[in-house]
Amino acid sequence: WLPNHKAGSVATVLGDDGRVYPIVGRSEPLKRAVRMAEAVAATSAPVLITGPSGTGKELLAGLIHNRSKRCDGPLVRVNCAALSESLLESELFGHEKGAFTGALMCHKGRLERAHGGTLFLDEITETPAPFQAKLLRALEQMRFERVGGSESIRVNVRVVSTTNQDIVNLVNKGQFRADLYYRLCGVHIAMPALAERKEDLPELIWWFVNESAGEAGRAITAIDRRTLEIFNAYSWPGNVRQLRNVVRTAMILGKGPNLSITEMPWVLQELRSHLGTQRFEQQESLPLAGRPLEELERRAILETLRQEDGNRTRAARVLGISDRTLRQKVKKYNDAFEPVGADVD
Template sequence: MIPTASDRLIRQVLIIDPDPRTAQVLLEILARRGARGTVAATDTHVRDLLSRPSWNLIFLALELDRITESAATILARIRSEFPERPVIMLSGTDSARSAIAALRGGCTEFLVKPLQPNTVEAILDAHLPRCDLSVLSYGDSAGTGQWAIVGIGAALRRTVELARKVAPSTLPVLIQGESGTGKELLARWIHSESRRAANPFIRINCAALNDALLESELFGHEKGAFTGAVALHKGRFERAHGGTLLLDEITETSPAFQSKLLRVLEEMDFERVGGKENISVNVRILSTTNADILARIAEGRFRQDLYYRLAGLRLHILPLRHRPEDIPQLIWLFVHQFAPETGRRIVSVDADTLELLARYPWPGNVRQLRNTIRSLMILGTGEVLTLDDVPSVREELVGNGFQAGSPSVGNSSSLNSADLTLDQLEQTAILAALDRTSGNQTRAARALGISNRTLREKIKRYRQQGCLQSTE
């Protein structure tokens, strides 16, 4: 079933217990709480279900009739593969020795059967995420939130609905948006909802490789094709056969490489580097860019005919500063994602913290917000998420005076943030970061949660606009 805009985050609970009465009690409580319970009562069930990373919480019985592995062995596997996952041990006997062993083994709680509903409900409240997030779509079939597209804004809804319509087809899609807005996430969701979902999803970062390496990585090479080619190497096109190939940051390729790529996309065949055999593939192409691709075409830096080949449909993801209504939803999504890792139960977000997070321009977009919430979860304490717990994070966000209702940075006027456009707020945050790092672009980019290349492009634009003096 394809989730709709009214769907909520699916909470997944695994019950490893062959006792049908206990399993039924837990399933009934989970159903009342809107969570999905799955029972593993045999060796096959345990083996197949335990490998999935989708569980928010696991109930594990100490007595495992009809299951070969012991509870201790299963617990050790869980702790090894998913160390942050909370595990509740269930036992038919009230044994202090068993309880101590379970807690030492990494269990969060030890419950004695028969289970008391109030106790189970308290555990669910402590360990399961809130279910009132507005999830527009899932990038994973389990709907766990790891790849959830969350938001309530009309612009994001329109983008997701267009993606939903085009997903089952083979139409090439170009996804445009700033760094950190979630372009790859949307591409993965399009693949997961296509008829190719069972086949490979292969990604390549075009910005990270020069022409020679990019050609070798995409098309592969024969043994001995060049120095260091000690074996045959299948390229990403071959590996994506029958599936989807994502060309990430496609606008960073050179015109020479674009010509080669255009021919391959037209014919869907190619030769490996150093080879003579024609290799035919059936691949759906998705691509992303954080640049203004139409401007690149006008400047002669991107081929117009390649654009037409890639952009059967062009989707645009707005930067986070243009959709502040989605920020509270994203905050809670990340709180739930990092709760197992940090062992914290957050019941509310401090009002001043929420206001600052909602007004901050987020140059690094969702990626920067995610890293900020993770820092607050790891370094803070208590059940309220607040910047007061972590002054260093507040300083990064506030900068030299950026704050709701405070004077702007990098501008001698006394305008406060309410008087500025969102683009001016972004500029303010970037200039403040450069000021705090004494112009060190690497450190500034890291503090902002954006790539060095993105920061360089913004600095270049500010210099052209006269907002930043060149030191070159």
């Protein structure tokens, strides 16, 4: 089934599993972030990557490690948002046997395991203040003690951190240590939200189509034009991660060679809740005189379906036609719209 259509990328990242992951897109905001990552990679400067959830911050961290002089060393990730304060300390610094109940053996922490490589602190702003103080001390001195131990362990690591919050605002409010912020933010790279790089939508859609093709058992030749219009109008609060899930759903539940979400009312309803409606309201305000009757009928059907949250039975009742007639007209207007072909470069 692969590939349905080649998707362009600005860089590739070698994952821990040996697979190559592309950073898909060609927009200027994405290129800017990648250029900064490539420029700082060869240095030892700490890097702070900011941006909303689902934008690909972890991929960019992997790119920095891959292009660094430490690429042969380990890339060790700490998910700061998933661990309590006590677990954070034990996971980062390790613990000695008997340090606490259940500590049956000596455990090397992730800071120690990252020696000679990169320590990746994911969602660093989720850490509590007492832990921030201990982390700052360890990073400043590049030495620490395991929990329950007294031996000073020296390490040499490069630190890359991420956050989906406004860290400067947290520092100003006293909710994140200023000295730790200055230690982590040698270079600041902002990953753009998907709403800031909508020109990358076709490339991303095709990448996720290819990714889901085998699972769905479909070969896609085109993207339905109405679907692409909806995608372009939508704000994508979940960013690339959300787009991936929507495309995967459309691949699994749809049929035929065209990718479309117009046959999935629940997906349309979810996207509709965040749609930028100004564009459609402007379209509706156009004068009716002189417009083809077929276009007015199509618009009436689509707007009624949108008003009724995709429920065709209710929409047919409002329009005064049978369910069967509505199904036929929806199919007719979907087919009548020229789909977006595979050549999207």
